[in-house]
Amino acid sequence: MADIQLTGVSKIYGGNVTAVDSIDLEIRDGEFMVLLGPSGCGKSTTLRMISGLEEISGGELRIGGRLMNDVDPADRDLAIVFQNYALYPHMTVGSNLAFGLKLRKVPKPEIEARIRRTADMLGIGELLHRKPRELSGGQQQRVAVGRALVREPVAFLLDEPLSNLDAKLRAAMRTELIKLHHELGTTIVHVTHDQVEAMTMGERICIMRNGKIVQLGAPLEVYRNPVDTFVAGFLASPPMNLIDARLSEAGATVELGAEVSLAIPEGHRAALASHHNKAVVFGIRPEDIYAEPMDGAMAELDVTVVALEALGPETVLISRLPGGKEIATRMGRNFHARVGSAQRLYVDMNAMHAFNPDGGRAIAMLRA
Amino acid sequence: MAHAATALARRDRRFGLMLSAPGLAVLLAVVAFPLVFIIFTSFYDYTLLNPTHDTFNGIDNYREALDDAYLPAAIWTTLKFVAASVIIEFIIGMTVALALNSITRFKDFYYLILLAPLLVNPVVVGLLWRMLLHTELGIVNYLLNSFGLPSVNWLGDADTAFWTVVMVDIWHQVSFMAILLLAGLASLPREPYEAARMDGASALSCFIHITLPLMRPVIIVAVLLRLIFALKTFDIIFIMTKGGPGTATDLVSYFIYRAAFFGLDIGRAAAMSVALLVFVIALTTYLYRYMRSLR
Numbered sequence: 001m002a003d004i005q006l007t008g009v010s011k012i013y014g015g016n017v018t019a020v021d022s023i024d025l026e027i028r029d030g031e032f033m034v035l036l037g038p039s040g041c042g043k044s045t046t047l048r049m050i051s052g053l054e055e056i057s058g059g060e061l062r063i064g065g066r067l068m069n070d071v072d073p074a075d076r077d078l079a080i081v082f083q084n085y086a087l088y089p090h091m092t093v094g095s096n097l098a099f100g101l102k103l104r105k106v107p108k109p110e111i112e113a114r115i116r117r118t119a120d121m122l123g124i125g126e127l128l129h130r131k132p133r134e135l136s137g138g139q140q141q142r143v144a145v146g147r148a149l150v151r152e153p154v155a156f157l158l159d160e161p162l163s164n165l166d167a168k169l170r171a172a173m174r175t176e177l178i179k180l181h182h183e184l185g186t187t188i189v190h191v192t193h194d195q196v197e198a199m200t201m202g203e204r205i206c207i208m209r210n211g212k213i214v215q216l217g218a219p220l221e222v223y224r225n226p227v228d229t230f231v232a233g234f235l236a237s238p239p240m241n242l243i244d245a246r247l248s249e250a251g252a253t254v255e256l257g258a259e260v261s262l263a264i265p266e267g268h269r270a271a272l273a274s275h276h277n278k279a280v281v282f283g284i285r286p287e288d289i290y291a292e293p294m295d296g297a298m299a300e301l302d303v304t305v306v307a308l309e310a311l312g313p314e315t316v317l318i319s320r321l322p323g324g325k326e327i328a329t330r331m332g333r334n335f336h337a338r339v340g341s342a343q344r345l346y347v348d349m350n351a352m353h354a355f356n357p358d359g360g361r362a363i364a365m366l367r368a
Numbered sequence: 369m370a371h372a373a374t375a376l377a378r379r380d381r382r383f384g385l386m387l388s389a390p391g392l393a394v395l396l397a398v399v400a401f402p403l404v405f406i407i408f409t410s411f412y413d414y415t416l417l418n419p420t421h422d423t424f425n426g427i428d429n430y431r432e433a434l435d436d437a438y439l440p441a442a443i444w445t446t447l448k449f450v451a452a453s454v455i456i457e458f459i460i461g462m463t464v465a466l467a468l469n470s471i472t473r474f475k476d477f478y479y480l481i482l483l484a485p486l487l488v489n490p491v492v493v494g495l496l497w498r499m500l501l502h503t504e505l506g507i508v509n510y511l512l513n514s515f516g517l518p519s520v521n522w523l524g525d526a527d528t529a530f531w532t533v534v535m536v537d538i539w540h541q542v543s544f545m546a547i548l549l550l551a552g553l554a555s556l557p558r559e560p561y562e563a564a565r566m567d568g569a570s571a572l573s574c575f576i577h578i579t580l581p582l583m584r585p586v587i588i589v590a591v592l593l594r595l596i597f598a599l600k601t602f603d604i605i606f607i608m609t610k611g612g613p614g615t616a617t618d619l620v621s622y623f624i625y626r627a628a629f630f631g632l633d634i635g636r637a638a639a640m641s642v643a644l645l646v647f648v649i650a651l652t653t654y655l656y657r658y659m660r661s662l663r
Contacts, residue, residue, distance in 0.1 A: 053562050074568030086559030090581040099577070100567030147563070 002077075002154035002187050003029045004050060008059035011045050011211075019045045021211035022059060027155075027189060029064075032181050034202030035191045038234070042211040044159055047191045051080050051157050064154065074103075079148035083160040085140045087132040093143050094128035097150045118150040121180075138169045149180075155187035162197060174200060195235050199223070207231050224367065229281055229360035232353060238286050238316060238328040240353065245282035247275050254282050254354075257323030265297040265349050271365045272354060281360065283353030286316065289329040290346045297349040303327070305337045319343060410638035417632060429639035433627075439640075441615055442623040449530070449619055450598040453537045457594060458587075460538065461545030466575075468546070469553040482543040490540065494607025497536045498523070523609055526616040533617045536604055541597065545590050552586030553579070588659045592652055599648055620644055 004027040011020040020042040027033045035043040048054035050061060052073030061068045068076055079100075087096050094115060101111045119125040122142045132140055141161065148156055158177075162170045178201055181188055192198055198205045199219045207215045207222065207230075215227045226232035232240040246255045251269055253261045262282075264272065272280075289301070303319035306326060310333070317329040317337065329345060337343055354363040410430070413423035433439060468478055485493070500506050501522035509519040522532045556579070564574050580587075602621040605611060611618035611626065624644070628637035 051566060053565060073565045078566065080563070080566050082559055082563065084559055086557075086563040088560050088563070088578060089557075090584075099564070099569075103568045103573060147567075151567075 002064045003027060004155060004187065004189065005062040005065075006046070006050070006059065007062070009046070009049060009056055009061060010058035011042070011049060011054065012057040018211055020049070023208075023211075023213050025206060025213060025216070027187060030185045030187055032178075032188045032190065032201060032203045034198040034205040035189065035208060036193070036195060036198040036202075036205050036234075037208035037214075038193060041208040043191045043193075043208045045211075046208070047080075047157050047159055047189060050189060051078055052076050053080075077154045078157055079151045079153040079155075080157040080159060081144050081148050081161040083163055085132075085144040085161075085164075087140060087143055087147070089132055092129050092131055093124065093135070093146075096132070096143060097128075097147050100147065100151050114150050114152070118146045121149065121183075122146050137165055138173070141165060141169075141173060145177075145180075149184075153186070155189065158188060158190040160191055160193070163192070163194070170197075177201065195237065199235070207234065225362070225364075226283075226353070227362050229283070229355050232283050232355070232362075236285065238330075240283045240285045241289075241327040242355070243282045243284075243321070243325050243327070244279065244357065246279050247272060247277060249277045251276040254280070254352075256282060256321060256325070259322040260301065262299040262301070262347060262349060262352075263297070264352070267350065268352065268354075268365050271363060275354070275363065279357045280363070281355040281357050283355060284327075284347055285351065286328040286330045288348045288351035289327070290348070291329075291331055291335060291343075293346045294348065298346040299349050301345045301347050303343050303345055305339050305341050305343050307339065308335075308337065317343070319345070406638045406641055409635055410642050412635050414635040414638070415632050416629075416634060419634070425635075429635045430643065433636055433640045433643065438615065438618075439623065442618050442620050445530070445615070445618055446599065446620045449534060449537075449601065449617075450595060452531075452534045453541070453598050454591060454594050456534070457538050457542045457545045458591060460542050461549050461590070464542075464546040465549035465553055466579075468550055479547075482546055484543075485540050486543050486547075488540070490603035491607055493536065493540045494604040497532075497539075497604075498608050501532060524613060526613050529609055529613055529616045533604060533608060536608065537598070537601060540604070541594065545594055548590040548593075549583070549586060552583050552590075556582050584659070588656065591659075592656060595655070596648060596652060599644075599651075 004025075006023055006025040008022045008024060009020060010018065010022045012018050023042075023046065025046075035046060037043045045054060049056050050063075052068070052071065056069050063076060063078070088099060091099065097115045097118060098111050101114065106114075115128070116125070119128060122145060124139065124142050124146055127135060127139060127143065132143065135143065141164075144161065162173050165173060174197060177188075177190075190197070190201060202219055204217060205219050205222055206213055209230055215222055215231050222231065223235055226235065226240070229242055233242055243256050245257075247253075247264075248255060248261070251264065251272055253263050255261045290298075301321070303321055305317065306320050307318040309316040309318070312333065314333055315331045315335045317331050317335065318326055319329065320326050350367075352365075354365070355361060356363065409421070411424060411426060412421045413425045413428075414421060464482070468475065468482075471478075488496075500508050503509060503519060503521050503524060506522075508522070513519060521528060523529050560578050560582070561574060564578055569577065600621055601619055602625065605617055605619055605622045606625070609617040611622045620640070621644070624637050624640045627640065628634055631637070
């Protein structure tokens with residue numbers, strides 16, 4: 001059993017630079033956990049502290065209930081896949097896979113059996129006699145994953161393993177890692193700055209910023225209810241539109257500048273009661289704005305077209321509000337508009353978000 | 369278009385040739401000319417008593433040199449000297465490089481100390497150590513005595529003198545090895561070591577299975593360079609022992625020097641020099657190929 005438990009774990013460099021600031025995180029046995037955040041948020045450091053490659057400055061790390069703070073990385077029974085693969089350049093693929101097992105004095109026939117099994121699983125059987133420099137990036141990636149698999153550790157730690165691959169290969173490896181997790185059922189901690197990876201791979205995602213955990217939850221839960229403007233603006237592409245606004249005195253409308261006023265549905269008014277006549281940050285996802293009126297509480301929004309990004313399956317419309325603020329909208333693939341022309345959009349106000357302008361915390365709302 | 373490109377290339381080549389001409393001229397004068405002259409002379413009966421190329425005597429100089437009863441001893445001494453100094457320098461150099469590679473503070477200071485012997489002229493090194501190791505007046509024996517140990521006849525005793533010369537050569541040259549190896553260590557990738565730590569490798573198995581194989585190219589270069597330099601060692605022998613006592617430190621280069629300037633037989637000395645050059649080239653080629661094949 002290998003649940004991984006971090007209690008008040010910190011990493012402080014040189015006595016004053018705090019990379020990870022007293023985080024609490026419980027990764028369940030068999031879970032696929034994604035640590036997501038921008039560069040420098042402390043996600044990699046957290047992973048490296050779990051692995052033991054980085055010392056823990058404060059707090060407790062338990063794996064399978066056992067305190068691991070001072071346990072040697074080799075004795076934690078974890079395997080790590082590095083961003084740049086970190087294969088042993090002078091060894092063949094087979095030796096790369098066997099190295100860890102040999103050091104652990106696994107009997108030779110078993111080493112061979114495990115290598116064959118792993119190689120079959122990853123389709124690298126043909127490559128066992130090659131050196132890493134004779135492999136493509138994708139093949140090296142597979143070998144790196146294989147080197148972790150063959151060890152049969154209690155948990156896998158993946159440190160941005162897909163970020164050096166091209167887009168197509170990355171998507172394929174993503175699917176493959178998800179499949180592997182289903183087959184093996186081993187705990188995986190995956191560090192990434194790519195929100196698509198996080199959304200698609202994680203059973204839960206842990207969003208970090210400035211060494212702290214901002215939000216922890218299932219991907220769709222985090223997508224639906226971001227706890228603050230940072231998460232709202234980080235997840236999904238294009239991310240949520242965030243617009244400085246003001247609630248009306250009665251709390252019936254939200255005013256985006258002097259000329260735009262959107263009616264707030266009955267269901268959300270209670271949640272916003274304490275913010276009447278105050279500044280808020282109004283949030284709306286690009287996918288909750290339409291070119292045609294739909295059922296529900298639709299509010300009209302008149303904008304000027306700034307740019308169209310035709311992606312194929314969809315077209316992203318960038319437009320300007322009367323106040324000058326630009327917003328993104330996801331439109332159908334057949335949407336057309338002339339740059340500079342006026343456009344009427346329809347906002348699904350049931351999907352609206354509101355945040356405190358000060359600190360960016362979300363104002364909780366009831367959702368169907 | 370193609371025509372323009374070739375014209376441009378030709379002009380580039382001419383310009384490059386023009387820039388390198390002075391350097392090439394100097395090399396021609398100080399390297400190529402003496403080399404050709406030596407090879408030429410090695411086929412003549414050319415002595416300091418009769419310094420002319422009047423008498424061509426074919427390979428007689430070479431035959432004479434090979435028949436010299438003292439040459440095998442000089443070769444053997446040289447091989448012993450080269451093996452001892454290069455092996456010990458490699459071991460010390462690697463140890464120092466590993467130690468320096470793992471520290472972060474005062475690195476520049478240690479570099480400075482390491483570099484100091486390399487900056488000293490070999491003749492100065494020889495004189496320095498001759499004084500330090502002087503049997504009666506040297507500080508080394510003084511210190512030995514003050515600890516109650518007997519004096520050592522560092523350069524006067526046949527057995528000791530060989531190792532004394534080896535020791536001085538190591539003192540002078542080991543930093544070269546250490547600095548080359550350190551540069552190699554510093555450029556090794558960090559990631560395989562982290563992977564190895566996760567794989568459960570101890571410091572020793574990291575060294576054997578990762579550091580040594582990854583360092584192979586640097587080690588080859590460092591050892592080869594030292595090998596070539598050591599084979600040609602002359603200055604410290606000339607200053608410290610003059611090949612003695614007896615022939616205990618009579619290295620080939622000093623042996624050749626004696627043939628030329630005591631025996632006055634330039635022709636024979638030239639023949640031996642050419643033979644030594646051929647030997648060094650053959651040895652380094654062989655060792656280079658051999659070490660490259662060990663992968």
